[in-house]
Structures are given as C-alpha cells and as structure tokens.
Amino acid sequence: MNLHDRNQPRVQRGIVLFTVLIALVVLSLASVALVRSIDTGTTIAGNLAFRQAATQAGDAGTEAALAWIQGQIAANGGIVLQTSKASGYYATSRSGCDLTGGLTASTADNVRWEAGDPDNPDCNMVAAAVADNLLPPGYTATYVINRMCNADGPPNGTSPGGVTVACEMYTRTSAAAEDGRSMTNVGYHATNAQSSQLLYRVTTRVAGPNNAVSHVQVVLAN
Numbered sequence: 152m153n154l155h156d157r158n159q160p161r162v163q164r165g166i167v168l169f170t171v172l173i174a175l176v177v178l179s180l181a182s183v184a185l186v187r188s189i190d191t192g193t194t195i196a197g198n199l200a201f202r203q204a205a206t207q208a209g210d211a212g213t214e215a216a217l218a219w220i221q222g223q224i225a226a227n228g229g230i231v232l233q234t235s236k237a238s239g240y241y242a243t244s245r246s247g248c249d250l251t252g253g254l255t256a257s258t259a260d261n262v263r264w265e266a267g268d269p270d271n272p273d274c275n276m277v278a279a280a281v282a283d284n285l286l287p288p289g290y291t292a293t294y295v296i297n298r299m300c301n302a303d304g305p306p307n308g309t310s311p312g313g314v315t316v317a318c319e320m321y322t323r324t325s326a327a328a329e330d331g332r333s334m335t336n337v338g339y340h341a342t343n344a345q346s347s348q349l350l351y352r353v354t355t356r357v358a359g360p361n362n363a364v365s366h367v368q369v370v371l372a373n
Contacts, residue, residue, distance in 0.1 A: 204287040205357045209367030211285040212294040212355030219279075220296065220351055220373055233303050239279025240296045242303040244319075248274035250295075250354045251366045264293050264356045278356065290359045299350040299370075306349065320347040321372040348372040 219238060223231045234242045249260045260273040278293035286292055300318035302310035310316050355367045 204290055205359060205363075205365045206367075208281070208286050208290045208292045208357040208359075209355045209365070212281050212292045212357070212367065213353050213369050213371075215279075215281050215285065216294050216296050216351075216353040216355075217371055217373075220371070224373065231298070232305055236277050237279075238296075239277065239294055240298075241276055242298045242300060244297050244299050244301070244352070245274065245276055248276055250368070262295055262354075262356075265291075265358075281355075290357060292355055292357045294353055294355040297352040297354075299352060319350045321350055322347045 216239070219240065220231065223235075223240075231240065232242060234240065247260055248262060249255050249257075250262060252258070252261045257273070258269075259271050261268075261271045262274055263269070263271060263277045265278075276295050278295050281292040281294065283291075298318070300306065300316055302312065302314045302316045304310035304314075304316045306316055306318040306320070308316050349372070351371045351373060353369050353371060357365045357367065359365075
C-alpha cells in the first residue's frame with residue numbers, strides 16, 4: 152500500500168503535465184488563428200481604402216474631362232470638332248486603341264498614359280493629367296476623351312479629309328428631357344429637349360500606392 156501511495160502523485164503530475172501541453176497547443180492554434188484574422192482584416196481594410204481612393208480619383212478624372220468639354224463648347228459656341236491632343240481630347244472613337252492595355256498582347260495600341268510611356272503608333276492617343284490638388288494623397292490620374300465619331304469635323308458633315316462624319320448620338324426620352332435638361336454625372340444641364348446629344352467617352356487611369364492601377368470609364372451625353 153505504501154508503494155502504491157508513493158506512485159500516485161507521479162501519475163497525477165503526469166496527467167497535469169499532459170493537460171497543460173494540450174492547453175498550450177490549443178492556445179497556440181488560437182494565436183495563429185487570431186494573427187491570420189488580424190492579417191486578413193488588415194488586407195480587407197487596405198483593399199477597401201484603395202477602392203475608395205481610386206473611385207475618388209476616377210471621379211476627379213471624369214469631372215475634369217466634363218469641365219473641359221463644357222468649357223470648350225461654351226467658348227466655341229457648339230461642339231468640339233477637332234482633336235486636341237494636348238488636352239487629351241480626340242474627336243474620334245479610336246476603336247483600334249487598347250484603353251486598358253490588357254486586351255491585346257501588343258503594346259503598340261496602348262494609350263500613352265504617362266509622360267514616360269513610349270509613343271504607340273497604332274493608337275496615337277496621349278492622356279491629360281488631373282491636377283494633384285483634386286486627388287487623394289499618393290494617387291495620380293490621367294484621362295482621355297473620345298467623341299464617339301468616325302472622323303474630325305461636324306456630325307453628318309465632312310471631315311477635313313473628305314470623309315462623311317458619322318457619330319453615335321443619344322436622343323433623350325426620359326423625364327429630364329421633357330423640361331429641357333439632360334443628366335450628367337454631376338447634375339442637370341440646360342439643353343434643347345428636341346435635339347439629340349453627342350456621346351463622349353471618358354477613360355481615366357488611376358495609379359496608387361504599391362503600383363496599383365485601375366481604370367474608370369464613363370460615357371457622357373452633351
């Protein structure tokens with residue numbers, strides 16, 4: 152009996168040690184899961200922050216393009232007929248351009264989005280930059296405007312090269328047209344409710360931290 156009594160504490164200590172080891176393993180697994188959860192949460196938060204900032208920068212590009220179009224129309228008393236490469240405006244749709252750089256294997260049909268980019272002869276479009284004070288810190292944005300026509304010149308008229316100018320048009324049938332207004336991304340603008348509107352495609356490229364790049368595209372009627 153005495154021998155049995157002396158061995159009993161050793162057995163109990165062994166059971167306690169085994170239990171402690173199991174508890175340590177469980178705690179270790181819980182710690183790993185917590186670290187992964189925090190890391191995943193940080194990644195998601197970072198992605199959401201980038202998307203919000205990229206959206207803001209994309210909107211800035213769209214608004215800058217719209218302001219330029221409206222300024223030119225007001226100054227010229229009508230539509231902008233000719234390409235203005237320095238302003239990122241092209242009076243044709245340039246259907247041969249790869250606007251995002253991911254549709255074809257060639258780079259010759261890409262837009263020249265940044266000053267350091269090479270000239271691309273199959274596209275020949277150069278983007279205009281959005282002012283830094285309109286963008287979130289650490290972001291840059293450039294845009295191109297395409298009038299949805301096949302040639303420079305007045306719609307249904309003749310281009311400088313003698314081509315009949317055909318354009319995609321939008322005829323308003325909404326309630327906004329009934330009171331002589333058309334809807335754009337920044338509000339209503341007075342127009343003639345009986346007339347059709349030219350379509351302008353605005354493509355904005357946004358570059359952010361960690362070499363992140365996104366593209367935003369809208370079509371404006373004006």
